[in-house]
Amino acid sequence: MPASRPDQAPPFRERVYAMVRRIPRGRVASYGDVAALVGAPRAARGVGAALSALDPDDDVPWWRVINHQGRLTISPVHGLRVLQRTLLEQEGVRFRSDDAVDLDRHAWEGPWGDTGQDP
DNA sequence: AAGGTGACTGGCG
DNA sequence: TCGCCAGCCACCT
Secondary structure (H helix, E strand, O other), rough: OOOOOOOOOOOOHHHHHHHHHHOOOOOEEEHHHHHEEEOOOHHHHHHHHEEEEEEOOOOOHHHHHHHHOOOOOOOHHHHHHHHHHHHHHHHOOOOOOOEEEEEHEEOOOOOOOOOOOOO
């Protein structure tokens, strides 16, 4: 048996993608929440960087990740911010008059109950 | 290999 | 309550 396993844990980005894929339709999570769920509670910016590196073909629901205030902090270039809002609204996510998502109503509580696995 | 960047946050005035 | 500032982390030259 090998004495060491340096590559046991998947790369940061892969863990982020795997977690974001588990966010249910019509729900949202903050960058910080996702970071904490993948074991890097201070890497909120890293989550944003990981999502910005996604290809259009990837089946990762990146639009369900917003900032902790419920606002869309994605770069407005290329119409991405508008796209994100459109996709969320199509899933039934409601925005308040101040352009923030109603977190009390749509915030994802985490993977608990998703598969019955407790941390 | 060292420095710069960004789809973040929390703290402070 | 709101805006600004500095800290943090992963990734790319």
